[in-house]
Amino acid sequence: MQRFSAFHPISSFLYLISAVCITMFSRNIVIAAISIVAAFVFYLSLKATQSVWIYPLIFLLTAITNPIFSHNGVTVLFFLNGNPITLEAFVYGVYLGAVIIAVLLWFSCYNTVITSDKFLCLFGAVMPKAALTISMALRLVPQFISGGREMLEIQNSIIPIRCGIIKRVKKHIAIFSCLITRSLEGAVEQLSSMKARGYGLHKRVSYSRFRFTFADFLLLIYTITGFVYIVFFSGLLNYNYYPEMDKINFDVSYILCAVFLLMPTAINLWGEIKWKYSISKI
């Protein structure tokens, strides 16, 4: 049960964006670690299909390259080709890698939660005309691609496209120009269909299927207070790596931050438990 995905786009969008912002604004390695964990468990709870196998690679790459190129810091671990490799530079590399991975993970979650419907709902509230244009484009692009593929297959079956690069390019250009002609023709008909349905007669409203409920309102308040507290009042975000790392002291704000970032996972888990419970009653 992905309860979090059922929230109104305004709430879920703002929450995800503030999670990304907190991760990016903080220079604190602990928060980066919390964010990675929170984003990853959320990612798992969403059962997203996007592959993440490349992420550890990115992490390793940043963690290793930073100390090789940056020689700031006072704690020298060893020398490589006469250059000092410092602990601070290494930790900073780890921190950078962690932030990148965390942001990527949050965006993977974003992609699963904020579907094109939800995005258009957000967008339409601000710019109704632009939202319609995007919606039309979202239809046209796959149509154009599949049309191109179909045409290529048909042309290939009539006369197989021979090797020579120039011939191939020529054929592809011809197919492309044909596609353009066809979609222009289609556009004329589409325009009459729009006119026939009263486009441009009145001021357009933008309809979306989502209803803003009390739960959405709560999530919105939660997001705003959490974000403001962590960014402006907790004082956790500032942290220096060079020349010497700041000490990390335990602070109750870390726990609050973890609670804030783990919220969507908790919501999903809660949905799951409720589902199991309601099933068991049947």
Add this chain to the structure above:
Amino acid sequence: MEILNLENLSFKYSTGQDYAINNINLTVEEGEILLLCGSSGSGKTTLLKLIKKELSPVGELNGKITLFGNPRDNENSCDVGLVMQNPHNQIVTDKVWHELAFGLENLGIDKNTIRLRTGEMASFLGISSWFDKNTSELSGGQTQILNLASVMAMQPRLLLLDEPVSQLDPIAAREFLNAVTRLNRETGTTVIMTEHRLEDAFVLADRVAVMENGRIKYCDTPKSIAEQIIKDKASPLFNSLPASSRIYAMTNGDGECPIDVRQGRAYLRKAFEGKYIKQNIEKAKMNNRQRIIKLHNIHFRYQKNTPDVLRQLDLDVYKGESLCILGANGAGKSTLLRMLSGGIKPYIGKMKSDNKHRISMLPQRAELVFLKDNLLEDLTECCKEIGYSDKDGAEKIAQLSQVFNISNLFDRHPYDLSGGETQRAALTKLMLKNPDVLLLDEPTKGIDPNGKKELTGLIKAMCKQGVTVITVTHDIEFSAQTADRCALLFNGEIISCSAPQSFFCGNCFYTTDANRISRGIIDNAVTCEDVAKMWKASEE
């Protein structure tokens, strides 16, 4: 109440010489279904567009158009809804639910009303199961139903349909017309529909108006219109009539003209009173023919973990035969065609062919065959690419254009041709490379009955020259007339394959109208011509 009144209406396009609409008087009452028929170019579409203010073409307009008692220009445009011919070009947005809401958004209606109206419309027309889908994933039939629903969501009082089913296969067409009938019967919406495939539309119309050269020639009940069309022998609409009316005409019948299967049976029962006629079934003689393709125990699936699309499929194809493959949507027809054309390979089983023969395939949308702006240029270019010399190429084009009767279309843009013309031109292009096997994918889509007849002739002529023609189609009447053998594909396997006569006479539902009409009265007749032949024989 009068919904529409046309008084001495004439219209001339600003670019044209003649009147496209010539002195038309017509009244449409509330709750009526009016069918406008006529051959292409008779002014049907122009008339519909004139009724819809926003789409009315530019030109000289005389006479009066009154909608709901007021002059047209004062009317609220949303009271008239329009669904056009091409399903896909009318869609505006990317999601089904958004498409339904589009018109209501334009009217500035509040959210809760939009929610209600879209939901209502979706459940009335059975869209609920694909309400969340992308519009690009829908089939042609579903898309047209969606177009109807999104127009009806605006609650028009008059619904205009401009050849709405001509691009659909017969089954989807019937579904669409059923939806229209339900809307009319249950909500009282007035419908004006143009169509040249009359078989299905005839039955549901209250009145039919026949147009010719911008005039309304007759306007009456379907029965008397059918009688009128039968009376003027040369009418181009004769082939569009329902099978029962054609049988009535060909048997020089008396009494009332039947327009559906039930009436047709009653008529035939009376005409053949006391006689029982049985035609002998001819067996398809394939023994002495050369087998060119043999499919044995074919299995195919698109992805490792998806179900088989084709399973245990056996099929033999002989040289110079016309084979029709019938089957419902999703039975694997297109997959089978792709396999025959060599596009995909089976994962179990073997496709054997005697020698490497040339295969050409006519796609569903025949215009996709062309690349150039001019038909002759396109054909010449194709000859060059095949490797003919200039002289040979010109000769080949001249010869084929004679066969396919397209010489007068050489200067036209391939996209400007009518359905039948496009198809003939595309066939010409495909025949340039002398294929041994020709695959046709749903060739009767968007073709009027006369065009179908012509296509049947062309297929027979090609078969005589030794070309094997394999057609995939939904159109039962067409396959009964065209095929040497018919095969029924169900759930990925061929469950029946024989000559059309024994094929259709063995089926109860999946058979031609003529067979359904004559079953039990004349056995083993498949086409209207068969029935007429038997009638003549029994007279002598």
